[in-house]
Amino acid sequence: MSYLKIDNISKQYDEKNIALRQVGFALKKGEVVSVLGESGSGKSTLLRIIAGLEIQDEGRVYLEDEKILNPAEKLVAGYDEIKLIHQQYKLYLNSTVEENIGRPLLLYDKDYRRERVEEILQMLNLHAFRHKLPKQLSGGQQQKVAIGRALSIEPEVLLLDEPFSSLDTIQKRELIEELRHIFEDSDMTVIFVTHDLDDALLMSKKLFILKDGELVQKGAPRDIFRKPKNLYTAQLFSHLNPIPGNGEAFIRPSDVKIEKVDGRLEAEIISAQYLIHYTQLTVRLKDTDVIWKVEDQNRLYQKGDSIGLSFHEENIISFSPQ
Incomplete structure (x- = not known):
């Protein structure tokens, strides 16, 4: 039984801009997958629709068989159970690290809020920075705080939209490693969107390939590498040498x-x-x-x-x- 189901989602902004074409797949609870594709392939639009933040033209999203309502169907768009993290950190600039992480918990019991913030600080190795403001942090540390804020209310589904694109190689590698351990220890379902194959391979054991709004291939990286369905998918992994006398x-x-x-x-x-x-x-x-x-x-x-x-x-x- 699928936990998160994306059922034939289509989205078109205008006659020339078709973002998604009947994209569909299902994930088990706790599954971590990477959605890989070039800019303009529909990755970010897909995440916003899954999060209930954008209206699709066709199809539905289901979480545990319950429909995810889009902004036209719900008074306040979005769900606490599904958190979307962008490459822009959107932190509260005049709030400390611990205050930023605790923001989503303001309506919770004070003791629980304090305990949960401590857990997040420990989880992301942010204890030493708890009293610092965002401007005093590196890009990697700021992204950690943004992720910590999303994790604070223990979402069922985490959507990561190119979260490492502004980080240098060392920061990115360290953060991916930390997140992998967090996801392995939790039962959270994660969809990670990227245009970087190396990031996708480091983050998950399953890939979904988007091209011009279509889901062109999915599966284990090794299987896609050995049996790509088209030239685009094959070239994501490496250069291809044409065999003389055979153009295919x-x-x-x-x-x-x-x-x-x-x-x-x-x-x-x-x-x-x-x-x-x-x-x-x-x-x-x-x-x-x-x-x-x-x-x-x-x-x-x-x-x-x-x-x-x-x-x-x-x-x-x-x-x-x-």
Whole structure:
């Protein structure tokens, strides 16, 4: 039985701007998923509709079989059970960290409010900053406070809309790690929206791919990586090398093996770029204008070298170009 059900949601702003096209999926309680897509693919609109903050044209959202009402159906839009967190922190600038976190609890018992704020401070490692104002915090710390405020009333569903886009790499990595532990220890259902594949992979074990408002593929990252349904989905994960003579077949750079002697194909190295875990070689296939990317794990090759290339048939990705 599904806990959160998104049932064929469609949204169109005008004739040229179709945000969502019959998007539907269901999540179990406690499931954490990432929605991945480029800017304008409908990710943020989807979250606002799920949260009951925007009116959809078609479809419904259900939480435990109860309809989520949109702003046209509800006097006050939104639900305490569903919290949406944006990349903009929207903190109270003249309130301290603990005051910001406790804001949603003002109508609760004073003792409970104090206890819950302490729990959140501990959960997000914010104790040392409890008396500071937002302007005294880093971007990562401010985002933690925004998340803490959303968590304070113990929502059933947490929606994260590109929450790390303004953070540097170190801040982002640390915050994702903390959130993963929090979600693993809770029974909260989480939908994380991003355009960054690495963030999506770090946050969850299940991906939903949006393209031009359509849900084009969903599943485990490994399954999507190996069997993408279209060119767009395939290219989210890596560059694709076209196989000569077959315009519908490709091989990923990571699936190409470099041979010191003759391989299946011969190539000349055009350039070599150091990328931490490997050196990316750009090569031209012999007697063609076809350019490939190849990963060199041993860093033994340089510009101008001739190399042989081979790959296994089962790693070929084939589909009609989109």
